């Protein structure tokens with residue numbers, strides 16, 4: 001996800017994320033994951049953005065990109081009433097993906 005630099009800090013990214021999460025919950029997705037830079041100073045505000053919105057860093061990938069370590073962030077999504085199968089068990093979760101490093105590096 002990326003917001004044009006002239007429009008950042010005005011709530012656009014938060015609104016996009018809220019809308020995406022709402023759509024995913026409606027389609028019974030159970031979590032949302034993304035990749036971003038684990039170490040680049042440039043991406044410190046980006047990491048803070050995701051962490052402030054409930055994403056947890058769960059896995060560092062040091063062989064994915066040549067010049068940087070990638071961090072996988074994930075966030076559990078709330079369940080929705082009516083997401084149980086007839087057997088009474090919850091249906092298997094889907095996993096959504098968002099993010100990417102975005103922008104220029």
Ligand SMILES: CC(C)(COP(=O)(O)OP(=O)(O)OC[C@H]1O[C@@H](n2cnc3c(N)ncnc32)[C@H](O)[C@@H]1OP(=O)(O)O)[C@@H](O)C(=O)NCCC(=O)NCCS
Pocket residue numbers: 001002003004007008009010011012013014015034035036037043045046048049052099100101102103
């Ligand atoms: C990260 C990004 C998508 C957030 O979108 P946004 O519209 O600027 O975010 P909002 O206005 O909804 O929220 C502002 C929050 O983002 C944070 N933020 C992160 N990067 C920012 C930036 N470059 N400019 C302004 N705020 C930024 C602010 O600190 C603020 O945090 P807080 O509300 O927790 O205090 C956007 O800043 C961006 O496109 N950054 C560059 C590309 C990028 O890193 N994309 C993500 C790849 S994983």
